[in-house]
Amino acid sequence: MELRPEPDCRHCVRPKQLDDAQLDNMLQQLLRQHDWTEAPVEMAHARLRHCTACEKNDPRGTCLVCGCLLSIRTRILEQQCPHPLGARW
Secondary structure (H helix, E strand, O other): OOOOOOOOOOOOOOOOOOOHHHHHHHHHHHHHHHOOOEOOHHHHHHHHHHHHHOOOEEOOOEEOOOOOEHHHHOOEOOOOOOOOOOOOO
16 A cells, blocks of 8 residues: 555655554554553543544544544543643543
């Protein structure tokens, strides 16, 4: 698969669709690399609900502030919302 930056993306190059296994693999790699902890499921779901309702949410599941994948960032306990007007979670 040829990877090209997506329009309006913050310079990332990734496949347009990642399946759950790929996302989980990315999360597990980040957790190991940074010695981070996975957030409890209910916390991750609550965070994702805030992101989904946010005006800085790209419909493809990317934060327009920092460029992260919301389904990953919300599952990392040590992360917080990067909204410029203040963290939403």
